[in-house]
Amino acid sequence: MGRDHGVVAIAGQIGVVASVALNLAALAFYLHGRIFGASAGEKEAGKKMKKAAAVAPSSGKPPVAPDSTxxxxxxxxxxxxxxxxxxMGEHATLVIPGWQTMSYFSDVSNLCWFLEPGFEREVRRLHRLVGNAAAEGYHVLVGTGSMQLFQAALYALSPPADAGPISVVSPVPFYSSYPAVTDFLKSRRYRWAGDANTFEGDEYIELVCSPSNPDGGIREAVLKSKSGKAIHDLAYYWPQYTPITQMLAHDVMLFTVSKCTGHAGTRIGWALVKDREVAKKMNMFLELNTIGVSKDSQLRAAKVLEAVADGYERQPADTTxxxxxxxxxxxxxxxxxxxxxxxxxxxxxxxxxxxxxxxxxxxxxxxxxxxxxxxxxxxxxxxxxxxxxxxxxxxxxxxxxxxxxxxxxxxxxxxxxxxxxxxxxxxxxxxxx
Amino acid sequence: MGRDHGVVAIAGQIGVVASVALNLAALAFYLHGRIFGASAGEKEAGKKMKKAAAVAPSSGKPPVAPDSTxxxxxxxxxxxxxxxxxxMGEHATLVIPGWQTMSYFSDVSNLCWFLEPGFEREVRRLHRLVGNAAAEGYHVLVGTGSMQLFQAALYALSPPADAGPISVVSPVPFYSSYPAVTDFLKSRRYRWAGDANTFEGDEYIELVCSPSNPDGGIREAVLKSKSGKAIHDLAYYWPQYTPITQMLAHDVMLFTVSKCTGHAGTRIGWALVKDREVAKKMNMFLELNTIGVSKDSQLRAAKVLEAVADGYERQPADTTxxxxxxxxxxxxxxxxxxxxxxxxxxxxxxxxxxxxxxxxxxxxxxxxxxxxxxxxxxxxxxxxxxxxxxxxxxxxxxxxxxxxxxxxxxxxxxxxxxxxxxxxxxxxxxxxx
Structure with a gap:
């Protein structure tokens, strides 16, 4: 697996030390109150910590019992x-002070000016680690989940609207959201045209989901026209779901932290895009649709991806x-x-x-x-x-x-x-x- | 202003105590290393803290000098x-552990199932404090900025597509993004039709931006047809920009933390929607467009809005x-x-x-x-x-x-x-x- 003991490896170990130290400080503070009896101020602080824990985050779907639906x-x-x-959980804890990342802008020199540099760095590092996709020479775009990037790609790859809507196809069984997301705004730029296997014509956008949602199969584009375009949805091309058999290098490749690390609630996806003009048009979609992407979630995704790569690159405490x-x-x-x-x-x-x-x-x-x-x-x-x-x-x-x-x-x-x-x-x- | 000294007021004070206590722990840890000489582990932890501060967040646009553009x-x-x-900054610091809010869902019983309950609570509390809009009896929806909610409202208020695109209008001078955002996907559901002052017809969606972006004027709908619809964009209806002269209670009202608290990078907006069916259709747009909204940013926005309201409801340390x-x-x-x-x-x-x-x-x-x-x-x-x-x-x-x-x-x-x-x-x- 290449457990590198170099600079990055050391950085990983340090991270755990810092994180554990801060937690121990908080724990000590809490235990002090429990065991030795707390002062009024400490009691109030303790209440606030409980209150924050009680009111802050939702926990998703309710727990299930044996007779539950x-x-x-x-x-x-x-x-x-x-x-x-x-x-690894503590290593991925994110702290954002009230004054941080208030601007719309992350890096005015980047084509994707709302992309947090730290997130881009961790995306490229993860692909180097896993070897599932070529990131070198590609533009990285961030989206509010990969489905926003899918729409950005439809926008970027469709011809000027007067040419009539281009056909969007995918082989059966295709991901159930593709038809609805393609058609809900009834765009004159593109329209859902169903099963790629039965499509006839040279002008199309083919959606290639590999491994396939729903059936897990490894897919390649079924249509081969030179003027046709493809969007590769690689949400599940990670080692927990399928053997990584090759480093893919398609024109437009979509990924999401939801399926990679499980953080669906962060709504962060990314695209690797080969052509600069396509990347610019996709970015234009993201500007018009949501004026960029949550920086808080980008920082969190960066932290989570960093933890994943650090986990591999440092010496694990428990080697077995x-x-x-x-x-x-x-x-x-x-x-x-x-x-x-x-x-x-x-x-x-x-x-x-x-x-x-x-x-x-x-x-x-x-x-x-x-x-x-x-x-x-x-x-x-x-x-x-x-x-x-x-x-x-x-x-x-x-x-x-x-x-x-x-x-x-x-x-x-x-x-x-x-x-x-x-x-x-x-x-x-x-x-x- | 009603500086209430009740439960919320006390909670506010406790918040500062807890926050300060945690910061003191971190500061002590840091100073210990600086003053008394640090152990190897502590030095590494210190390095990591610096590294995190150096690489983590972007700072927006570059600083300016007297001869800068x-x-x-x-x-x-x-x-x-x-x-x-x-x-107030420390009061708004957000901490998210690695395992939190991983699910797509926030509250399955809510029409807006990806809305963090804590964020909704703080939105309602802020409107009660400021008195700028009626939240009681309204559905709260969260969006990736208010422009996503604007598109959700266009989707919800436009007729079935076979009826042809409905005209979207706003009086000159209108917000420059309205035409581009309305038209970039060339929808058959709606299309930009320009100046509301010169529009003729009974079927339309009028965009009412008040105070107006760009000119700051207070606006009301200029068109009065019974079958026409209005979307009220109230991004700037906050006390720093304009006197709050009345509590507005329109059918669809849009707000954003960007202009309220300055946190543009969080990309969080919200809508107050009177009619349940309209709210459901807007929510459908948000599901199809981005499968919900960043939870990390919702938690951060909740924390920031909580700090704002706490600032008013507790006894300020410096009363002048x-x-x-x-x-x-x-x-x-x-x-x-x-x-x-x-x-x-x-x-x-x-x-x-x-x-x-x-x-x-x-x-x-x-x-x-x-x-x-x-x-x-x-x-x-x-x-x-x-x-x-x-x-x-x-x-x-x-x-x-x-x-x-x-x-x-x-x-x-x-x-x-x-x-x-x-x-x-x-x-x-x-x-x-």
């Missing part, structure tokens, strides 16, 4: 929370575990879940899943199996015409195949929810006959 | 930074100053700048400004003058046909009146940039003959 419709990556509550190695930790979790799901499907006997695939991962330096972020579950049982409805009767919320251009006997199921929700789901599935 | 094109509200570096009273502090700054600008215009003799207006402010409980966030500067000098070009020759970047539907003898100039930039600007202006 289990919502696996969205790919809400709450599975990752356990990793960030562990060793994976508590500081995000992709190893998450791949182990995903592999465990896929074993559990395949066992449940075998126990039930009425479902099928895509075949397991494996490949040599240049990051893991080993042959590993793919563990997609979604299960593309099919039901062969007679009488079950609509699997989404059937599962909903068992209080499992999934997304129907019809939303992906496929048939209603198949559904997409999130594999990245909490341990509790996933456990109840597989238990229920195994019991269905 | 002064960019007052955007309303970049960096003027506010001095306030947040003062007494305004270091804890944002609106008083900012109004004083703005008034000072407007005096300096009017003096420079008088000294020059070739420019004119809109007349000063005043009114009774229900928040300040006094008659106060308006201090708009932009100066709408006109030049009567013969031979100056294009004021934007003329000022650019003097290395002052402004926005031409033509961008606002007005003539080229007028420009819009930001009044909310740094003290340094503003000072150089008025000095140069005074010297122009």
């Amino acid at each position: 289990i919502n696996l419709d969205h790919g809400d990556p709450t599975m990752f929370e356990t990793f960030w509550r562990g060793t 575990g994976d508590a500081s190695l995000l992709f190893h930790y998450a791949r182990r979790q995903m592999a465990c879940r896929w074993r559990a799901l395949r066992a449940a499907v075998a126990a039930s006997g009425i479902f099928t899943l895509p075949d397991e695939v494996a490949g040599f991962c240049t990051f893991a330096k080993d042959t590993v199996s793919a563990n997609p972020a979604f299960a593309w579950l099919r039901c062969d049982k007679e009488g079950v015409e609509d699997l989404e409805v059937f599962l909903r009767e068992h209080k499992i919320i999934t997304r129907s195949g019809t939303r992906f251009g496929a048939d209603p006997k198949v559904v997409r199921i999130s594999m990245v929810d909490t341990d509790e929700a996933f456990g109840i789901f597989v238990d229920r599935l195994a019991a269905m006959k | 002064i960019n007052l094109d955007h309303g970049d509200p960096t003027m506010f930074e001095t306030f947040w570096r003062g007494t 100053g305004d270091a804890s009273l944002l609106f008083h502090y900012a109004r004083r700054q703005m008034a000072c700048r407007w005096r300096a600008l009017r003096a420079a215009v008088a000294a020059s003799g070739i420019f004119t400004l809109p007349d000063e207006v005043a009114g009774f402010c229900t928040f300040a409980k006094d008659t106060v003058s308006a201090n708009p966030a932009f100066a709408w500067l006109r030049c009567d000098k013969e031979g100056v046909e294009d004021l934007e070009v003329f000022l650019r020759e003097h290395k002052i970047i402004t926005r031409s009146g033509t961008r606002f539907g007005a003539d080229p003898k007028v420009v819009r100039i930001s009044m909310v940039d740094t003290d340094e930039a503003f000072g150089i600007f008025v000095d140069r202006l005074a010297a122009m003959k």
